Amino acid sequence: MSLIVKDLCKSYGDKVVVDHLSFAMEEPGVYALLGTNGAGKTTSIRMMLGMLSRDSGEVLWDGRPLDTNTCNVGYLAEERGLYPKYELMDQLIYFAALRGVSRAEARKRIKYWAERLEVEEYLYPQMPKVQPEEALLGKKKSLGLRGRGKVQKPKKADQLSKGNQQKIQLMTALLSEPQLLILDEPLSGLDPVNTDLFNSIIREEIDKGKYLIMSSHQMATVEEFCTDITILNRSKTVLQGHLNDIKKSYGRVNLSLKTEQDISTYLETEGVHLVTRKENEYRLKVTGEEQANRLLSLLIENHVTVITFDLREPSLHEIFVEKVGQANEAE
Amino acid sequence: MKLSKRDFTGTGEVFDFTLRQYAKSKANIISGCVMLILVLISMPVVALLAKNGTISLGGDLFTSTSNAETVYIQNETFLSFDAPKGSYWSKTDFRPASSDAMELGEKDALAVITEDPDGSYALQVGGGTESELSAGDLQDLSDRLQKTVTESAALAAGVTREQLAMADADYSVKSGEAASYAAPGEPLVDEEGPGGRFALQYGYAIVVMMLCMISTAYIIRAVIEEKSSKLVELLMISVKPMALLTGKILAVMTYIFGLMIAMLGAFVLSGFAASLLFDFSAASLLQGQLQAVAPQMHFDVLEIIGVLAIALVSLALGYLTFSIIGGISGACCSGTEDMESANGSVVMLVMLGYIASCFGGIFNSTALATVLSLFPVVSVFCAPVEYVTGRIGLPVLALSWVIQVAVICLLMVFASRVYADIVIHRGSRIKLRQLLGMAGTKRRAA
Incomplete structure (x- = not known):
């Protein structure tokens, strides 16, 4: 399988936002799409995924136009979003269903990723925690409604921190077990612990032989994972190639x-x-x-x-x- | 750009998710329950008020018989009359009052009819001091005796029973050009007159207006919430924008129509409860009310089902038209702060159809009725009423539906050209001119 991006162009009026972007991924790995703010990275990704119409160019997956029907794509968008007032489990099952994953299978995968990303407490009803001294003394505080321990309901998106929302969003991208995973700024806004967690998951996906396209401003992360890069500046490609070769050329x-x-x-x-x-x-x-x-x-x-x-x-x-x-x- | 089957892949999932969330929403559950409770108690409350005599509905609405055992009639006039007719009084004994002072039992009533020197009559009806008779019973007795006295007076004046029946018979009225007068025996096209038609038009248009406004507000809110929650990109990786819009529209339609059917069911239950509790016939009440606005209709079961089906088709077409416009309008917004202006545009359009239909109800012109029934957007407000009142025929009604379906298809094609771009657009609200420009660009590109 291969991903080929050929001569992608996009303009809004006189303003060129993507100028003849081309690159190819012949084998699994991580490709980095780097650039300054407003260089055209997100627009390029949107065009690749068919969300935005392109003025010219084509994107081929295994020789056929890239489409959700030809390729199972997972996408973590730069603009993170979840329905704020709906239960997270409902949302995850919905996103999985949209990718053709059955309800039962989705539940299995959600359980796996919830454990892996340490977000089980937000997805499943939680029993109240019993204080150790109460357990030892055999005290029971369930006298009347006020003292009774209630089962904690699963959370809604607007009750989660930004980092935890990001974990749920990464789950939505991974639930369909995609062949091609596009991560737009996957680590922005994460604390060091969660950055390590995300990094370990990215490494796992690489080991599984997935194709990853990553857009990030965190160069250390890109350097850790990526084999090939394209640097965009003001819609134009200013540097492209194998990362090691580029580095060697500098001496x-x-x-x-x-x-x-x-x-x-x-x-x-x-x-x-x-x-x-x-x-x-x-x-x-x-x-x-x-x-x-x-x-x-x-x-x-x-x-x-x-x-x-x-x-x-x-x-x-x-x-x-x-x-x-x-x-x-x-x- | 042509719409294909693939553009709608995933509609089922969007529909399922949206409907589940609407059904789970606490606000929707509470408002739905309140509405259902109000409908459920409506008929028993009406029956109770009618029985107590607080409201007067007329007609034989109670299927039970009166509690009154004996009604004494003290007739101080020269008129002679029979006991009041109707099943409700069938078990009550009507007998002349004796001239001696009478002691009325708990279930007895006394009616005194006198004649004044000026030739007018006076009727007094009441029970004894320990009477158990309800105010509703006494009011009904009073109404019936009044009618009987009036008839007797007419008979005494030399009017025959046939003449009396003729005077009491329904008649049809038609006003318009002399050339369009109907021949003897031929039914009048404009039987119920402009007043009755206007009442029916006005009532139906309000229902359409409310349905369209409420449902488009749901659609607009759903689209804007999705857009402002930055979910669109995540969704568009899996479904085409048209599937996203169509799924939502169908889910809201199912929700609203489901609610309407539930209300109808609750109304039937309410009528059933009223008949069990108070021997009250809600069907007779409904039939009477409908007959008052469209006297030429018989309103038997088949006719009611036919009228309901026509109204439902028109409502569904109207809903689809305005909800697609609502979806596009919502997608043009930049955030929830634009929701009011997006709603405003659709409300304006709905009001346009509503006002035009009300004007159509006022003017007594068949040509205007036909034009309004065929005109897109307005037709959903007019066509069913014009058909029921006989001003347009079935072919015109069918043609108006075809035109409306064509408009819906055109709106879908337009939405398919612009929806993907506008729903992903960030920045200030997209104006109509920009929207048309985008559609034009896509058309040229295609």
């Missing part, structure tokens, strides 16, 4: 250095560009591995104690900022 130019004394004079001698400094911790930009090695030799010759020497490729964040900056300057 190892980022040097993190920690020493026991001030090395400013040696940096000047070697002509190394200082990015940031915090006491004796330096972040440097070198021209390549040769300059980095020369600097290291110089420090050793002068009996400078080196605690950390880390030479690496630029991060995706740095590449992104550089590419978008260049594109903006060119305009």
